[in-house]
Amino acid sequence: MLTKGEKKEKILRVVEALKKIYPEALCSLNYEGDGYKLLVMGRLSAQCTDERVNIVCKDLFKKYPSAKSLADAKLEDIEVIIKPCGLYKMKAKNIKEEARKLHYEYNGIVPNTMDKLLEFEGVGRKIANLLLGDLYGLPAVVADTHCMRICGRLGMYKEGQKDPLKTEIIMSELLPPNEQSDFCHRMVLFGREFCTAKSPKCDTCPIKSICKDEITVKKLSKSYNSVALDLVWQVFSEFEVPVFPKEGATEYKRIIEETREKNNIIFYGAFDKKRLVGVLGMRENNHIGYFYVDSAYHKRGIGKRLFNLMRGDYEKKTFTVNAAPYGIPIYTRLGFLPTDTQQNVNGVIFTPMKYEE
Ligand code: SF4
Numbered sequence: 147m148l149t150k151g152e153k154k155e156k157i158l159r160v161v162e163a164l165k166k167i168y169p170e171a172l173c174s175l176n177y178e179g180d181g182y183k184l185l186v187m188g189r190l191s192a193q194c195t196d197e198r199v200n201i202v203c204k205d206l207f208k209k210y211p212s213a214k215s216l217a218d219a220k221l222e223d224i225e226v227i228i229k230p231c232g233l234y235k236m237k238a239k240n241i242k243e244e245a246r247k248l249h250y251e252y253n254g255i256v257p258n259t260m261d262k263l264l265e266f267e268g269v270g271r272k273i274a275n276l277l278l279g280d281l282y283g284l285p286a287v288v289a290d291t292h293c294m295r296i297c298g299r300l301g302m303y304k305e306g307q308k309d310p311l312k313t314e315i316i317m318s319e320l321l322p323p324n325e326q327s328d329f330c331h332r333m334v335l336f337g338r339e340f341c342t343a344k345s346p347k348c349d350t351c352p353i354k355s356i357c358k359d360e361i362t363v364k365k366l367s368k369s370y371n372s373v374a375l376d377l378v379w380q381v382f383s384e385f386e387v388p389v390f391p392k393e394g395a396t397e398y399k400r401i402i403e404e405t406r407e408k409n410n411i412i413f414y415g416a417f418d419k420k421r422l423v424g425v426l427g428m429r430e431n432n433h434i435g436y437f438y439v440d441s442a443y444h445k446r447g448i449g450k451r452l453f454n455l456m457r458g459d460y461e462k463k464t465f466t467v468n469a470a471p472y473g474i475p476i477y478t479r480l481g482f483l484p485t486d487t488q489q490n491v492n493g494v495i496f497t498p499m500k501y502e503e
């Protein structure tokens with residue numbers, strides 16, 4: 147079971163990966179930026195595919211292009227058009243009433259609060275969140291079937307959990323507010339293409355390495371200090387040989403050991419099951435100076451994950467990196483820094499979030 151911090155870190159990696167797979171996080175309902183249309187389509191989409199809603203609504207909005215025209219329409223006429231969406235009697239009544247309220251009470255402008263949206267007939271939290279996120283760019287988790295299923299499989303909560311409210315609450319705490327709406331749109335695309343309800347395509351899944359990843363990252367307790375330092379030293383000794391003569395390197399290690407207590411060095415580690423496969427050490431004043439990544443894990447984004455964990459703990463956007471002659475090549479090679487990082491006389495300031503793997 148992942149800790150909350152690990153879940154946040156994992157879902158952030160999924161967010162970033164999905165952005166690359168689906169750069170455009172478009173809503174699958176073609177509402178053409180019109181709040182009235184999204185309100186109606188949201189209601190029609192219950193127990194119906196978005197594809198069918200899109201087809202049906204072409205005729206519906208051709209005949210009733212505004213909330214007023216739908217509000218004033220005959221119920222029987224609406225029923226005939228929306229019949230293919232199923233539950234047509236109830237849905238026709240709901241959308242006519244929605245249109246009435248929208249036009250006569252809100253002057254055609256969809257309100258931007260959850261409470262007010264829930265007063266519309268047939269609007270539940272899922273549709274209300276869709277409206278808040280899409281129309282107003284507000285933080286909103288749309289806990290639909292795809293989101294519920296996939297987030298469970300990703301280990302954000304017990305797999306198979308089917309309570310939309312629970313999903314919404316859990317995911318709104320784990321996802322960055324500004325990513326929530328787009329993430330949910332991408333979940334729909336991803337759920338249809340890869341993480342299908344029956345027989346998910348795990349073999350070809352582009353986020354398989356994240357989903358199945360058993361690596362955890364966390365702040366190390368002091369009992370790991372000497373293990374962490376030994377691993378860090380493997381890197382130092384490998385890279386420093388050209389810089390320091392052998393005795394110089396040994397002396398340098400001795401100094402680190404002597405001063406780590408004084409400097410309050412905190413280590414962050416990545417574990418593969420029980421083995422420590424990555425280490426990042428930070429001294430007070432956000433000075434990063436100690437690092438190690440097992441060579442088999444170089445390409446797995448451990449450096450970025452450790453930085454993100456550290457960033458979360460310290461809520462700092464910038465860290466100072468030792469810019470000794472060997473510092474930058476090591477950091478870039480281990481994936482801790484972007485390859486185009488510039489070095490200057492006094493050190494390097496970088497923002498971990500800005501670099502790409
Ligand atoms: S690896 Fe399988 S279960 Fe995990 S996200 Fe991909 S398709 Fe879904």
